Amino acid sequence: MTRSGTVALLGRPNAGKSTLVNSLLAEKVAIVSDKPQTTRHRITGVLTEERGQAVIFDLPGVHRPLHRLNVQMMHALRDTLGEVDLVLQLFDASQAPGGGEDFVVALLEEVEAPTILLPNKMDVAGAPEHLAERLEFYTSRRSYAGVISVSALRGDGLGDLKDRIFELLPEGPPLLDPSLVTTQSERFLVAELIREALLERVEQELPFTSAVHIRAFQEEETSSGPLLRIFADLIVDRESQKGIVVGRRGSMIRDIGTAARAGIETLLGARVYLDLRVKARPGWREDPGFLAELEPVEVPWEAPVADGEES
Template sequence: MKHSGTIALLGRPNAGKSTLVNALLGEKVAIVSSKPQTTRHRITGVLSEERGQAVLFDLPGVHRPLHRLNVQMMHALRDTLAEVDLIVQIFDASQAPGAGEEFVLGLVRDAAVPVLLLPNKVDRPDAAAQLAGRVEFYTTRRMYAAVVPISALRGDGLPALRDAIFGLLPEGEPLLDPSFTTTQSERFFVTELIREALLERVEKELPFTSTVHLREFQEKETAAGALLRIFADIVVDRESQKGIVVGKAGTMIKEIGTAARGRIEAALGARVFLDLRVKARHGWREDQRFLAELEPVEVPWTPPGDEGEGP
């Protein structure tokens, strides 16, 4: 009998959740950055094997919400925890736990589903010597179905993690077509790849005050094959921040565009024309109308058994 179900990846910002999803699937479905709060949405990855299917929700890092955008992120996190079959709690084993980890523990304290504990980044020298004590910080506060040390970046411990996941998921057939690796829309994935290229270059100057707004997405068939015409804005909070993204004589925006275009072409298998501009929109993180214009995360889907029955 197959085992299938939904899984929430829960942890503090920069714990390695997105790196783990990409490693489990063997391809990029979530952007990765050294800057905390890179993941702003519920990213869905789909891991299908002969023994079943795991639908992985890469959640935003647990943090104190300061803006409407962050409040939405935390609402999505709590809603997901209430609906999944398994919670995977991941923490950075190279860092001593603190008040933030206490808050994460509070989110799973009354969880009605199994919780796996994942110490991540155990390949780092400073993690190995402290691993037992840092695991004990969690295991003395709640019971876990299992503890699986991993290095998502290097792939260490992933076979054991897959075994633990499928051993804890309920019996059932796959929820999605096994050929899927994500339920993200192409439009959303494009904006995330642009944002990743941006964060790699200006995250120190603009850590949390920028986003990407997709103005237009066109697909055309040409004699040379499919051509995607993408028109997008990098949105910052203040006029003074535009120069950081544009760079001297436009060098930075050109570099961001070149990097993003290459990643989009590799991911979607098509040639890309990318028109990238920079706009200032003061208070965009509190602007509900603008936040609603940002790309929806997922292609709508309904798990089997939720379609409802006719009269």
């Protein structure tokens, strides 16, 4: 009998949720950065093994929403927490306990699914008393179905974690085609990889005030294999921010383009032509129409073909 179900990743921004989903799948399905609020949408990763299938939702970090964008991020998080079979709650064990833990606890109060507590970044874990204090803070407020110390970056503890996940998921057949690793469209993945290259290179408010909008995405067969032509806008909130993203004589936007193109070519195994422009769109984080355009369109969930049904 196999097990299957849905799993949500919960934690403060920067706790390492996206790093964890990538490590669990041994594939890059979510972008990662050292800036908080990197993940803005629910990202689906599919972990299929002999013993079953876990559909893992990487989620935005828990924060106080100040813009419509962030309100939507928190909605995605709440909705998902309400529907999953299991929650993995991460915190950064290298940091002293800080503000924001209360938000996480408040969210968990509404959650009935079993929850595993994961102190993450154990490779750089801080003072042991900080870890003990954090553990005590959480375990005195909720009963956990396990506490497993991990390093999402190095992969430490992930074997134990997978064992526990498959013990806790309900019995059942796979929910999705086992050959899938993610349900994200290539177009969305590409926008995210460009945003990752941008996040790596900007500071201060720009990570929060920028976005990537794909204008056109064309696939072509050429004599030397498939070619992807991608036209994308790097969106900033103010005219005055454009110069930062363009850089001296265009050096910044060139670097972003080079890094993003390499990432896209590796991930999709196609040659890429990438045309990047910088555009100011004041107030984009409050604009429902534009936010809808940035939403990922997921490849439709398709139940796998049961044994014997294949022709």
